[in-house]
Amino acid sequence: MKNSIAERVFDFLKNYPPFNILKTDDLLEISKQVSIIYMEKGDTLFKRGDTFHEYFYIVRNGAITSYHTNIENKQEVVNISDAGDIFGVRPLIAKEDYKLTATANEESIVYAIPINTFQSVTQNNTSVYKFLITAFATNAYDPFTAEETGKIFSDYLPNTSQDVVSLQTANYSKKPICCNVDASLKEAALAMSKHKIGCIIVVDSNKHPLGIITNSDIKNKIATGLFPIETPVTNIMSSPVVTNKKNLTVADGQLQMIKHNIGHLCITKDGTVNSKLIGVLTHHDVLVTLGNNPSVILKEIKRADRTKKLRTARLKANTLLKSYLEQNIPISHILKIISQINDAITVRAIEIALQKMSTPPPVTFSWMSIGSQGRKEQLLFTDQDNAIVFENVPEKNYEKTQLYFLELAKHVNKSLNKIGFEYCEADMIASNSEWCKSLEKWKAQFNNWILNPDDKAILLSSIFFDFSCIYGNKNLINELSNSIYESLSKTTLFFKFLGRDAIKSPPPLGFFKQFLVEENGDQKDLFNIKSRALMPLIDAARLLILNSNIIGINNTSERYEKLTEIEPNNKELYQSCSYAFKALSKFKTKQGLLHNNTGKFIELETLTKEEKLKLRRCFKPIQEIQETLKIRFDLKNFM
Incomplete structure (x- = not known):
């Protein structure tokens, strides 16, 4: 007789990671052992400090909220798991007691996956392991992160996605260019030029690595006159080299480079300097592997000198966005990351535009993002909504000052459009004179919208109430905000x-x-x-x-x-x-x-x-x- 319950469990699990990458027989074996748990709203599955269960869980229907209890004994929501989301994986990954409390957000059905059965059928499946590591890191409560939510690029989220990539075996150069220990620097430099490489490994007759010469060595020791071009390579090579085995991970290689402050790692047969050289891992190789890390994308944006490069960086952010969604990283964290990237794109577009202007700005100004970008909620390429507020000037100088900022805004809006952000259909962009004004005139505009509301005023003010300073003088934005709230205190009709x-x-x-x-x-x-x-x-x-x-x-x-x-x-x-x-x-x-x-x-x-x-x-x-x-x-x- 068929096990109809197991088949229904199977039909559900096969649609969600990591179960969707298992073999049919393996998933069916797991499905037969699954326990089904019905939970009323408010029921608790496990509490912080409870001894770990022999199961981890996936939501079948409903939603399960994971809470952390802070030092003030207040509950903070860490994540809400929806249908298809796994949770409670700490026993599977770390064999530790629970650090969160899991409670039904509504009437829910949960599948309990037996850890022993799961491990027995997935022990050699690297893809499953990588997914679970990510799920665990994403949903784990990290008190440092909770206190330093602004530092998302330093220690938390970038690493949760990067950790998955870092588990990969490093992709190093398998045919390193070498020179003999008796060679001259000129011979080594010619070989580097011929092969268009930035380093060469000095080896002995047994192909054991003795030292490394880089472009920097040639620049600092030859171009400066410290040594003649015919000097032996042993005079300028860096020695001894740092070595590792061929199966090192990206994370291992990156840590070695950081520890020894080097950009190249020699890969040898047994991982020591006393065996044959078989490859070279460079810092560039690591960056290519981690290319969709937010930190790397931000560096690309800061170095970009053309709109085309900014577009390339922003397209990488879309790939990053897709990856984060596939890994079930909480949307609140994704929003913060993509918003940081969008803001950095805008800042760099403004900096490039300022270089095109014939003179520096006549007065200080602030570039405001409004609408979805102002709310830090812009994930996809949508239309751009922005404005400029500039420092007050005498009336006789107003038109000339405004024309300067309209020209600047035209360059910026054009760049953002080329990057992928469409022009606003309603023309709510900074190159429109209606959205490029002095602080005094902006105050008057908001005051009029608030105290004399009509349909048009509500439409416009709704968009402009969601603004944030992206670039420039933040004091202008702060002063504008204070003026807005002062006007709001004088009315109830506007609300x-x-x-x-x-x-x-x-x-x-x-x-x-x-x-x-x-x-x-x-x-x-x-x-x-x-x-x-x-x-x-x-x-x-x-x-x-x-x-x-x-x-x-x-x-x-x-x-x-x-x-x-x-x-x-x-x-x-x-x-x-x-x-x-x-x-x-x-x-x-x-x-x-x-x-x-x-x-x-x-x-x-x-x-x-x-x-x-x-x-x-x-x-x-x-x-x-x-x-x-x-x-x-x-x-x-x-x-």
Whole structure:
């Protein structure tokens, strides 16, 4: 008799990593041993400090929240695992007691995967191991990271993805160019020139490495006149060399180079200087392997002297983005990384544009990113929204000053367009004189929008309230922010207009729980995930944070997290909104990468039943937050 339960488990697991890379027989063996756990909302699977289980887990239906309890005994959400996500892998990787608490975020079904069975069928599968290492590192609570969330490029996230790559065997040069110990420097230099290489290994008659000569040695010791070109190679070579065995990993090679402050590592038969040279690993080889590390991309951006190079770097970021999504790295961390890269791209585009200007800026200025980039939520190539605020000048100098910054903005906007960020259809870019103004005029503009609201004012101010300083004088932005909040303190009508805008899109499901799709035009029958799902959450977060007089928090999920602090009675709602926003953002990004577009419009027929269920689950907080806005801002009669 067939085991129908095991078959249903098998049919589910085969769609998700790392199970989707297992052989059918191996996965079926695991499926037979899986335990099925039903959890009510609020049920706890394991707590921090519990002795580790003989299982790790995957969510079948529902969602499981992983919490860390801080020193103030407050729970902090580390991750929310959705259908297909694995969690509780610490016993599998580290054989340690749990450091997090796992609780059902809603009614859920969890599959418990027996560790012993899993290990027995995957012990020689490197791909599975790499995936699990990444999942463990991504979802593990790191107190250093929690305290230093801004330092994402130093010790945490880049390394979680890099660690997977670092487990690979290093790809070194298998046919190193050598010269005999009796050769002259001239002979060695000619060989280096012929083969177009940056180093040559000095070997004895048994091909044992004795030393290394690099371009730097020739520059510092020959070009400076310290030695003649005919000098023996032994006079200028660096010796002894650092060696390693042929099966070293990228991480091993990188650590050796850092430890000895070298750029070349000799690979020998037994890993010592007393055996035959078989290859050379260079610092360049390591960088090529780790080429999609954020730190490397940032360095490329800073060195770029042309728009073409900036585009190349930004395309690498898209590859990085896809890799992170495949590894199930939390979307909040992905947003921070890609936002850092986008901001760095913009900064470098501005620096290149300034070099093209005939004179330096007449006064200080600030380049503002607005909309999704201003909220640090721009993952894909979308249209660019930006503005310039420059220092106040006498009226007689205003036109000339503005013309300078309009010309600068034209160069920057053109570069960003070539990189892949389309021009804004509504022309909300800094090269438009409406979005390039002095601080005084910007203050007056926001004051007018706030105190004399109408439909156009709400549309524009909604976009411009999500701004951040990317380049230049941050004091200008701070002063503008203070002026905005001063104007907000003088009105309640403006909040009603914002509230009306936030609830204009109804919840994305119709009466029979069918997705509301576009009814006409090129997008007929497509689901607009941006306007129907993401924007209601974005608009609600903006309204609530402005009404609470909170300055400096623009990111949507961070806004909801801040609201949980100041309104603990609504904590559950705001956490649900934050989670829904992240899940929807992840879904939109995956769709965009899949179809090479913005991911805004989705063809529902291409989604699996599981994907549709995930989407539907994100819609409930939208309805609840909109009902909250209606009551709080008395919007039922203000439509």
